[in-house]
Amino acid sequence: MKNSLMHLPKAELHLHIEGTLEPELILELAARNGITLPFPSLEALREQYEFSDLQSFLNLYYANMAVLITEADFADMTRAYLRRAKECGVRHAEIMFDPQAHLARGIALETVVDGIHSALSSSEAEFGISTGLIAAFLRDETEDSALAVLEELLAIDAPIIGIGLDSAEVGNPPSKFIRLFQRARDAGLRLVAHAGEEGPASYVVDALDLLGVERIDHGIRSVEDPALVARLVAEQIPLTVCPLSNVRLRAVDTLAEHPLPHMLAAGMNVSVNSDDPAYFGGYAGTNFEQLEDVFGWGAAAALTLAGNSVRSSFASQERKNELL
Ligand code: ES4
Ligand code: ZN
Numbered sequence: 001m002k003n004s005l006m007h008l009p010k011a012e013l014h015l016h017i018e019g020t021l022e023p024e025l026i027l028e029l030a031a032r033n034g035i036t037l038p039f040p041s042l043e044a045l046r047e048q049y050e051f052s053d054l055q056s057f058l059n060l061y062y063a064n065m066a067v068l069i070t071e072a073d074f075a076d077m078t079r080a081y082l083r084r085a086k087e088c089g090v091r092h093a094e095i096m097f098d099p100q101a102h103l104a105r106g107i108a109l110e111t112v113v114d115g116i117h118s119a120l121s122s123s124e125a126e127f128g129i130s131t132g133l134i135a136a137f138l139r140d141e142t143e144d145s146a147l148a149v150l151e152e153l154l155a156i157d158a159p160i161i162g163i164g165l166d167s168a169e170v171g172n173p174p175s176k177f178i179r180l181f182q183r184a185r186d187a188g189l190r191l192v193a194h195a196g197e198e199g200p201a202s203y204v205v206d207a208l209d210l211l212g213v214e215r216i217d218h219g220i221r222s223v224e225d226p227a228l229v230a231r232l233v234a235e236q237i238p239l240t241v242c243p244l245s246n247v248r249l250r251a252v253d254t255l256a257e258h259p260l261p262h263m264l265a266a267g268m269n270v271s272v273n274s275d276d277p278a279y280f281g282g283y284a285g286t287n288f289e290q291l292e293d294v295f296g297w298g299a300a301a302a303l304t305l306a307g308n309s310v311r312s313s314f315a316s317q318e319r320k321n322e323l324l
């Protein structure tokens with residue numbers, strides 16, 4: 001069973017490339033770049049991986065980015081992710097990155113984009129994984145900051161297919177980013193946003209109605225609003241759910257209490273994703289395996305979830321047909 005889960009062709013739709021930096025690679029890049037980390041050994045670093053909420057995770061996630069300096073660093077990180085994704089049957093990956101987090105550290109946008117892109121451009125040939133790159137904007141920064149970075153991405157003709165919205169959700173509602181999403185839509189970009197992870201169901205409604213997003217990242221708190229659930233089912237709006245992330249960030253108490261089975265049973269378009277796999281206990285395959293262990297699902301549920309991921313991706317229809 002477990003082996004067949006790994007072979008099931010799937011798409012990863014919710015992945016932060018900076019969240020794939022494994023502790024070993026963090027130390028390797030720190031040494032390569034002559035950077036002294038606050039937690040200089042594997043043991044000391046690993047002790048930091050216990051989170052109480054989203055913000056406690058984000059603090060470590062942003063701190064660890066300090067090791068990413070050169071184009072090669074971004075390329076090596078991305079290639080390491082693709083290698084692991086291939087092992088769990090990921091055949092298409094839409095990868096988010098946080099341009100503002102790197103610009104704030106004085107890293108040029110071209111360094112970030114060219115490094116990630118150099119790994120993505122050989123991904124189909126090297127790993128059999130088609131890819132798309134999504135620029136995610138930090139919702140705890142201003143809309144003007146996001147707009148300026150989006151203009152810079154457009155000016156350098158960055159190979160992005162869309163934009164997203166991430167970082168600290170509560171208190172930073174979708175209504176803050178209406179002009180950003182309008183600009184991205186005008187530029188022909190696809191639109192996604194984190195909503196309903198820690199924030200309320202109303203943020204999901206607003207991401208749909210005010211920002212016009214095509215897909216919701218997380219969306220688990222949608223289940224608190226029956227009218228929203230009915231709409232998500234009727235419109236088959238994709239929700240990129242990240243079960244292990246929700247457990248580790250304490251959005252749910254245990255995997256057994258995760259709303260995913262309820263969401264599936266209600267007919268919502270849900271997929272399983274890894275979010276920040278180096279921080280949350282595993283890649284796509286581990287998410288599927290642990291769901292199987294806890295819920296005892298048969299092949300049918302796994303097939304539905306994997307099928308949803310492919311159908312909800314921004315891959316070409318031709319590519320989707322290959323994977324379905
Ligand atoms: C994130 Cl799990 C999560 N939520 C919001 N923003 C993020 N950035 C990276 N991981
Ligand atoms: Zn996320």
